[in-house]
Amino acid sequence: MESLLNLNRETHKVHHKKLTDQLDGISKWIQSVGGSNESEALTFLDKYLVHLNDNTKKSMFEHILDLTGTRLQDVNKQNDLIKLIDELCRLKQQIKFI
Numbered sequence: 001m002e003s004l005l006n007l008n009r010e011t012h013k014v015h016h017k018k019l020t021d022q023l024d025g026i027s028k029w030i031q032s033v034g035g036s037n038e039s040e041a042l043t044f045l046d047k048y049l050v051h052l053n054d055n056t057k058k059s060m061f062e063h064i065l066d067l068t069g070t071r072l073q074d075v076n077k078q079n080d081l082i083k084l085i086d087e088l089c090r091l092k093q094q095i096k097f098i
Contacts, residue, residue, distance in 0.1 A: 015095045019049075022088045026064070029084060033077050035068030049092065057082075057089045 023045060030038045041064050052060060061082050065071040070078075 026084050030068050033070050033073050035070040037067050041067045052089050057085050061085050
């Protein structure tokens with residue numbers, strides 16, 4: 001039983017690291033495009049991550065663009081953000097089902 005608990009603990013650490021790395025990627029994206037309110041955007045993501053799914057990721061993407069003042073960025077740069085959010089959503093779903 002203790003082995004199973006240790007495995008669950010280690011699995012939790014790995015998943016937490018993956019989510020943290022993805023959030024760091026979003027933070028770096030905000031910095032790289034000269035966005036503002038980075039801490040507000042990350043707080044928003046942290047608070048509403050539980051609600052992130054395929055149906056909500058577009059609204060989360062748009063809200064982050066608005067929060068950071070990056071809505072007028074080049075479409076290619078915006079695509080980079082949506083890819084990061086897609087991956088965050090995928091990781092969240094993967095963790096949910098393990």
